[in-house]
Amino acid sequence: MDPITKRTRILWTAWLFVVPPGLYLIYQYYPPPAMEPTDVLAYLAFFVLACLFPMNISGVPTYLVQWLTVAVFLKYGLFTEVILSQVAMIIVILRLRTSESLSARFPFNSIMFFAVSAIAGLLFLFAGGEVGSLSLAHVIVFGLLFQTVSFVANQLILYGYIRILGEHKNFFSLDTIWDFTIAFLVFPFSIALYMSEAYFGLAALLLLGIPFFTMTAVIHMYTNSEKVNNDLKKAGEIGHQLAARLSSDEVLDQFVIQVAELLKVDYAYVIDYRDGQLLMLRTYEDKEFKSLGAKPVNCDQGIAGKAIVENDSFMFSRKSQWEDIQSDHIHPESESLMAMPISRNNKIEGVLVLAVRRKHAFLHHQLQILDILSTYFAVSLEKAVLVQNAIAKSERCGLTKLYNYRYLDEAIGKCMEQVNSGDLNHLSVIMMDIDHFKAINDKYGHQSGNEILVTLANLLKEMVVEEGTVARYGGEEFVVLLPNYSKEVAMLLAENIRKEIESHEFLVQSDLDDNRGTVSIHITMSIGVSSAPDDSDDAMAMIRNADRALYIGAKQAGRNKVAAYSK
Template sequence: MKISKTQEAIVWVVWAMLVPPGIYFAYQYFPPVNADIFSMSAFIIFTIIISLMPIVINGFPILLIQWVSLAAFLKFGLFFEVVLLQIAIFTFMFRLRVGKNDLYRFPWNSIMFFLMSVFSGIIYFYIGGTIGYSPVESIFIPALVYQVSSILVNQVLLIGFYAFLNKKIKLFGEDLKWDFSAMLIMFPMGLGLFYLQYQIGPIALFLIGLPFMSGAMILRLYNSSEQINQYLQKAVEIGHQLTESLQVDEVLQFFLDKILQTLPVEYAYILDVQGDDLVLLRRVENNENKSISLPPLKKNEGISGLVWASGKSALFHRKSDWTEVAKGYMPEDVESVLSVPIVRNQKVRGVLLLASSKKRAYKKYQLMIVDILCSYLGVAIANARHYEATKRNSERCALTKLYNYRYFEDLLSSEFNALKTGDRVCLSLIMLDIDHFKSVNDNYGHQSGNEILFELARRLETLIGDEGTVARYGGEEFVILLPDTSKEDAFLIAEIVRRTIADRPFILHSNLEAERKSLKLKVTASIGVASAPLDADDSMSLIRHADRALYTGAKQAGRNRVAEYVKSS
């Protein structure tokens, strides 16, 4: 959970004003009863052990210490229980290896446990509860109220904290149900520990604690296997979904989205092998796509370069493990790093690097899952690139490299739809035909004619740029589609096109001569202009009217000129 620097500072200030003074006053008003250094030390040691072995449920570590704190409270009083829970929560936080961005969790959980102890303890004393040995019938109800009140206080504090972060959670949500379910186990264990330690001393902690810890370890192993199965299922699902995407950008974005949802990732980078360089393709930091501006890497340069060179994955649990290996850019707060090669046909095609500000954020089985996902990614990228290349070739003229008639027709239909929905204001079409092109082929050869077509395509692309789309319509005919361009502006552009062609000679080679001499040849073009919705209501009408302007208004009027479509009266 992310909080602002101001909010974090407030949490620390509240902790400093509340917890240390609160512990002091707890000692003054509720000092330890039945103080036994040996027994109290045993409770502290056992608390630390349990805090280092949390139970993991659905991937979330949970501290079940209430049964120990209940027994400690009933025997030694409120002060010792407050101190014991503070030891437990700080040990638990260290066990989780909380990163720099989550340091607020130390003071916040300390505040919560302190207030839980104080409020539930006061309620316990208010309803007549006593400290020390009492018959079970006199202590059962107050102890039960103590446990229930601690759960409710915890939930109220959670709601308050989320409100402080401008977020909401339900009062009677799943967390509360889980807490009460856990209490059904913790409460009898706590009472049992309380009475048993009066009979046999501190050894009672281990007689009850050992089965508890054994159960916790079994649950951890079971949960780990369940997590691996879930990750494997997710990997298969993601793999199938990856192969459905036919655009490289879609494949990369989908893959990163799924990785960010599946693993604790704050920084993610996908790098592509291009010749002798490892080039960045995608860069995501704190769930935001960043511009690609990092220099390429060579083999054995940095973590990614080593993974590329070796073809083996790398897993680092803390900054000190990779500091000497890394080279170039790495966010300052990174601790854990996971890097996997993207392999296809037994060759490294790229590298995935994931990073987190938390220590030991990634486990070995997660490395295995990411390795599987990267295999899917390599195939998906290859398929998408093949599809894009095939699609690009099918849309382009092999000679001029301009869009072809097929692509142009689809684009024109799409633009007309935009015109009808109001996304376009107008649409202009320029159609041009090279004058006397047949004589060029007859006099200099068809290869020379192709040189002119290729050079003309480059001139048109340079001139039009991003203002429109240039396509080869067929033979020596070209079209220029200009979205949101009025007929008057299109006419002016067409005139610039005409002069660009006529005023600059084309350089070609006479392919009909043995020496294939380089020649300069002046070429002209006749151009027609039409616009929609002014001149046409559909795409075919726009093409037909621009073509009519070209032949009747330009060709028949002497060529090397621009003509616009005029409706017949």
């Protein structure tokens, strides 16, 4: 049996042994006085209104039913207050958005509300309080006792339950302070309602209830507008952060993290839409990026496919609304879900899917916030791509796509700083030059020579892989920068490169033959190797040393050789 099912069964068992027998005993020992049905219905209506118009404190709904429970208890006694509190409890748990199932929340909250009412009511009676008293001093003193005990009992029960579940919660937290403040701010309303109702009847409910609920509704609308404004402000800040990123990966990662934080989601997915297929680009679950294992699917499949086909965003409040849509990539614990197409230049480029474990997690204005963020994202991504292309053009050879001399100069300088600071033990440079390359150009044409350079560049990248940096130094010269490679290891790599090039068959289109056919060419390379700190502690000196080894030790010795610099 899983822990959630076990806890639910324990709670329902406890509920059966506590609430129904407790209600029976309270009715037997503290029966309610005679009541007019209209009075009960009026109070019940006000309980419902108090539950439908909560105040939002730091984004958490606060239900101001305390001013009614105290008044009901003082007028009608414990049994009536318990019943109306249970009704209020049912409305509250139906409206609250939590990840815990209703089957577990109902028995616990019912027990808690019942226990709070019973403890506070019994202490009120044992201390000498009288139900129905119209003595103002008596009402204030014993009413305050009832309110205080209710608050303390509620906090203790809630704190104990959370600790039993293994979760950490400080008893004197900010939420506790807010609850305490609100409980005693509404206490005068309770006394005023009780005393006024005793003299003016149900008219007192309207005299106090209308301004109270009007004030609550205004505060509710104000806090909602404040939340929208805060979300808009945060969206603007996120837009600036995205614009500051210079690579597409940084923009994508930052976008996912910031959106997940702003909208308080458990799961976020970015799906790329290209060539009629959907491919997962990012999977972000519980504040961590997960590995991408999903295969591409057709563009009309799943939640993302629905957003693309309809070219519109949408929002679901619970899993039953979207579970028929095949979406294997979405976490199975997801309940609330929101999807937004990401467009650039009026063309859909992808889809953002957000999910939360609890039901009714999203608000309608968040779709508009997400639309703004998606626009920021698309613009920032396009800017990052342009920046990357500009950097690539300035750092890479246009023909071979290898790094150029400018990039190599900066890279070798940084590596030499690491050698001199002790962060790198060794640094080696391999410099290579194609033997008799001018003769190849003269015989087959410069375009054929370019084809050889491109093929050679690809071979070098395949052999060096991630071990070092391959650059075109100029003309037919190439350089490999090898951090943490000693001279001996660099010499072995250089020899392997020389052998591979010597044996490789280069196929080129001859431009100078009458037939202009494909010909096979074999080339050789002369190679020089220099290392730091053995040979030099200066970046440019390393290049000169490798160049000297190349021409004196390899070229002048007959070509197609590897030579190491020696002082």
